[in-house]
Amino acid sequence: MFLTFALITLLGALALTFQRNLVVAGLCLVVTFLGVAGLFLLLANPVAAALQMIVYSGAIVVLVLFVIMLLNSHQEETRRHNHLLQRGLAVLAALALAAGAVKVVLASPVLKALDRTPMPGPMDLNQLGLALFSDHMVAFEVAGLLLLAAMIGAVALVKRDL
Amino acid sequence: MNPVHSLLCGGLQGYILVALLLFVIGLFTVLNRRSALMQFMGVELMLNSANVALLAFARFRGGDVQGTVFYLFIIAVAACEAAVGLALVVGLFRHRQTTDTDRADALKQ
């Protein structure tokens, strides 16, 4: 199961990277999010999986597709210069990071130790709510403020005249 | 456990590896694509990889609820970022009639 969802995620992401058409890329993003939600389920966290689908694929991807349609930029424009250096170095950096990641993960003793923890019970919304509103009250309020600020900021940025 | 077994059967190493590879792909998307919206999607990929890693660690530390709480806040921040970022893209488009970030090089020396 894990392998399936992992492959869905990664292949979706790869598809996203190499997709020319932006709308299709948005849909690939949805697929990726789907894979991630599946992974969350395997991690005994149905709450997170649900939230992932609702917020990410339901809101954020919609927003992105909205903007794509608004700006009518289905295709990426043709490039003016070749940017060989940038592309080459980007590939190199990505490969290096990936290789490093694999190496680290496979060799880490910490991860090996933690691997033996038994599967806990699934995450409870009740439990989540209690923790959120008692231990992390301040952060919750601040997050609310942040959302407000972001809203105002977004509106301010696109208004033609204030 | 055999690391390959762990990888294939949903051990911690597997999740972390997925997270890291997802991050790398997201980074590559940001570096390689010129459209601002594609770069935004790459950023979302990177955020999600962080989410995966976070929740994987939460599960393997005995179902810690703090992991999910933090995940919640990450979603909140991602939403804000999406709103403001897309507003910026719209603003950029208004000025330059393009979403190509390579055209936004007014700070060039």
Add this chain to the structure above:
Amino acid sequence: MLKLAWLIPILPLLGCAFNGLLGRKAGKAAVTVVALGVMLGSLALAGLAFFAAKAAPGGRLDLFYFDWVAVGHLKVPFGLVIDPLSSVMALVITGIGTLIHLYSVGYMWEEEGYARYFCYLNLFVFFMLLLVLGSSLPLLFVGWEGVGLCSYLLIGYYFETDFAPAAGLKAFLFNRVGDLGMTMGMLALFAAFGTLTVSEILVQAGHLAPEAAVGVLTFATLMMFVGATGKSAQIPLFLWLPDAMAGPTPVSALIHAATMVTSGIYLICRLAPVFVLTPITLTTVAWVGGATALFAATIGLFQRDIKKVLAYSTVSQLGYMFLGLGTAGFAAGFLHLFTHAWFKALLFLGAGSVIHGMHHQQDLFKMGGLKAKMPITFITMLIATLCIMGFPGTSGFFSKDEILYLTYLKSPVLYVMGLAGAACTAFYMWRLMGLAFWGTPRDHHAYDHCHESPATMTIALSVLAVGALLAGLLGIPKVWGGTFAIEGWLEPALTYGRAGAEPAAEAGSAGLAWGLMALSTTVAIASGLTGFLIYRKGTASEEAFALKFPGLYRVLANKYYLDEGVEAFLLAPVRWVSNLLWKFFDVIIIDGVGLNLPGAVTRVAGDLTARAQTGRVRNYALGMAAGAVLLLWIFLK
């Protein structure tokens, strides 16, 4: 009471300060009173000091005021020495100086910078007195440099002309070359004796065996002589003196006849016990002096400017003084310095009187017949001419003949040179007199307006004339029944510190002395008479001579083209090398490679590095990613 001797140099300094700072506001009368007042005060004090020193034990007063320099082994006291040598010089400076100040009142009354003139003149007297009264060589050197400075200031007095400041600079630069020698001499003396106080040097020198440490001492004395050459205008550093005539005439009289140029002779007399130990230097001094005496006299033969004739005459007479010193006849050389101060100052002031009367006409070829119009000037200049040519009985006669006698004993060749110089001297002096005072006037306009000079000037002339005649009394030789008083008088100074017995005196006979005296008198009178007879009729003979021997005439009249030679062989190559150094080293290497190259490199490097600033976000993101990769690589290694 004796300690007040420090006022002798300080009074003129105060006069300088007043005249310099307040002179213009205070007005000409105040400036005159102050300038003359300090001079008279200084003269009075110098006279008192003279008598005080005479009465003191050993004939000298050593006055110590404070430790000036005390560094390691070097201890230089600030003190004054009043002994026969310095007190006579101080009297000459203040005495003739006062007369010249008086003369200047009349001469410079119409000038714009009246206060400035007297400020500089007082400053000069201050430095000159420091020079002669100083007890240590550094203090002497302060005075030495100071008089050079004042000479520059006074020569360049008419600073609005092109010529005068250049002449002042020329004088200063030639002096500087000599000063280098002086400094090296002082250093060598310090190395040899460990002290720069004159009395200590002389005492140590007196105790040295004649052959000891000759190398260092010879070097020291030779270098000192080089310094003297610069100051006293001997070959090869005399080219500045004729140009120095650009300054006002009283300046020429005081500085370039009586006092500053005699500093070199004074220096050698001061260090006589050291010079006696180095016969090589003495021979050099004698030959340079003799050569200069003859050489300068030949140039003076055909000069048209009245002051230039006297300038070359001064160089020549200074040569005689050095000639005397070089034969170890220090007293004789100093006597000539003394007598020369009187009659040369008189000659210059008389020439100034003529120039003043002729409204600044200096060309001899435009004068003539002035003896009717300017009788006092005429008579005083006549007296001075008789002195300088060595007419029997005058002061110049005694001093010059003593020198020539001693020269003959040293080297007959030198004697012949000296005699030839004396002949030229008589000739050009009578040429000057004939052209100026006899014959028909050649510039009628100036002649008509000519009149005798005011009293301030004629009084000075008269006093100097009396002095010129009487100065010889100090040096009446033994063959005439006198005692050559100056020698005995100066002995305590000239032989200070000598421990052993006196060196044997030069052998000579009375007959030789009379013979030489007769010879030189005959030669002088003959050539003087020739000059007079030729030139009292005017310039026709000289113009004919110039046509008959154009090459010779031009060479002599143009001072052997020495200035042109210096320009071509010394200055032009230096300028060429400097130009080359500038064009190549300065512009290309220092500016180009040193300055511009780093700048260009920085700019290019900056331009290249600025290419990384593309303004594109993804490029910057790539930079961050690359940095992250690097860090990870470092941490995981």
